[in-house]
Amino acid sequence: MSPSGFEARAAQQSPARRARKASMADVARLAGVSAQTVSRVSNGHSSVVESTREQVLEAMRQLGYRPNSAARALKYGEFRTIGVILFSLSSVGNSRTLEAIVDSAAQEGYAITLIPVAVPTQDGVLGAFTRLGELAVDAVIVIMEVHLLDAATVSLPVGVPVVVVDSNGGDRYTVVDTDQADGARRAVGHLLDLGHRTAWHVAGPEDSYAAEGRAVAWRAALEEAGVPVPPMARGDWTSGSGYRAGLALADEPDCTAVFAANDQMALGLLRAFHERGRVVPRDISVVGFDDLPDATSFIPPLTTVHQDFAEVGRRCVERVLRQVQHRRTEPGTTLVPTRLVVRGSTAPPRA
Amino acid sequence: MSPSGFEARAAQQSPARRARKASMADVARLAGVSAQTVSRVSNGHSSVVESTREQVLEAMRQLGYRPNSAARALKYGEFRTIGVILFSLSSVGNSRTLEAIVDSAAQEGYAITLIPVAVPTQDGVLGAFTRLGELAVDAVIVIMEVHLLDAATVSLPVGVPVVVVDSNGGDRYTVVDTDQADGARRAVGHLLDLGHRTAWHVAGPEDSYAAEGRAVAWRAALEEAGVPVPPMARGDWTSGSGYRAGLALADEPDCTAVFAANDQMALGLLRAFHERGRVVPRDISVVGFDDLPDATSFIPPLTTVHQDFAEVGRRCVERVLRQVQHRRTEPGTTLVPTRLVVRGSTAPPRA
DNA sequence: CGAAGGGATGTTTGCGCAAACAACCATGGT
């Protein structure tokens, strides 16, 4: 009930139409100084006598003055804002990457502006990018497939640093990503080390670079080990698709070890195997990818490849801000390593 | 491989130091017209002869011109941007709400700027809000506890519309939220309807308004039905905390039905009961809250209260933009109803 | 006791854009 804060102040104003926001000039007038002095106080510059500073601060308080960032940005030519263009937040990986990016950016004093791409068609992406060009953004981080950006005709913003996550294209863009191949190799290696004859794979959707990277590395790891390569199942990242793949896999008597391209599909596998009476890990081992916080609570707790989303986010921000400072692009790929987290869903095959 | 788009253009520029971004004046000079004409073309205003328009467009293309949004914002006094202040994205509910907000805002032509609050202390929140005041934002949506905003001394931004999610405070702020009580009542009602003597509850953390709302409604529903109110367990939203609560609950012989305050904790319950040999739903029924996409793949598929995050997001944007347009605040609470989704984790008690 | 020095404050200017106004041109009616 205390009249502090926003609501009470707003009520002091005309209910129908608020006055324009107070500007430096207004503060200056009230404090009986020049606008420049207000600016100096506002920016903590030196050379303002204590008594004057107090007057100005009081005037600011009274008028609820906030510096206008548009004017500031216009003056300085930068917004201290990074645009993030993404297709969806519903994938857990995306939202965790985003969170890491937001946190890292905040530490550097940068805000994040989100630009959703409703439809993952070329049109959709280009639309967003065009809007981004008009937006108050110093740089862009793209969390989606770069090939969707490769439209031929549109003029993408010139001179805006770009960093891409979860995609390929390191020859043309700056890319930061989890080392998909590294992770897949660890998963397969773990299963083979346990003594399984081979490892099956439930891949993510074809249009995902991450999914392809994991699938390719899975196959390579098997071939390298000289073991047979079983047919590959396809999911769409969702647990439902993992469940459907699992129902099919449960009928394969040879299948004793499965590497799912993400934890959600692994969850679906666990349910399918459970329903079919295939006990995990006794009858069949499952490895996921991501290491979701909830993976410890799956039945059984999931052995999985841990992605360091925080590190990916940090690197993204670091690389994009470096480009902002140096005012130039620097293509190249930064890979963040993974690590295998062994829990209860893997075991040696039954004799 | 096509040299279109950003990378190719960037390569045309000096690698070490890019020229300043082209302004309207530059375009005007190249096209041999006045800056005002460029502005008219840029904004699709009438009264520009086709040949002139073509020249200007060509010049824009050549220079890679993008309107400077800082200048535009300064002129118009608005940013077409909504700030979202949040504590964490890791909660699934938050990230889904955010996604809905982003999508709705995009449809209205508004961008979203994210302001993370690293530490959920008062200082942290106020810090973020202060920064928001300086940011290029026309309005603010807060996804966190409003009581953290109730600090007495700091001057929150004046005249910036605010909408709060996942919190109380409808008397002072505009609040949009899922109808927690409604959801909890449905959950409890379902369990009692099935014939359970009572329903136990694993609540969320004390400092969460949503958690308290669900807990209070749970208790009220039991009392209303005239059934005994068992002791309440506390979790922290994570599946791990649900697991720990579940281990304790599994030892309660009377406990045949549990309502978990969210799906993640329900997941933990399922695992705990599974480990203790309490078969769900034969021996014990579990109801969650949220209806995560993965809830269908739990073992067994989870009966849960569905939250319409998309609707919450839509309403947030709608209400906050209405305030922007009318230039006034309008306290009051908008509640979004829930619905019960019955799956495989609930059943009548054993005789 | 006057000049030099330096801290505190004020004034001018321009960032990029677009509204408001001004100027100019071609056309058509009288």
Next chain:
DNA sequence: ACCATGGTTGTTTGCGCAAACATCCCTTCG
């Protein structure tokens, strides 16, 4: 032939801020 009309284009101005420069006044020292 002349002016009114209206469509096209140019010029001026100010949004809010802060760097650069200008001014003022007080201290200090020869």
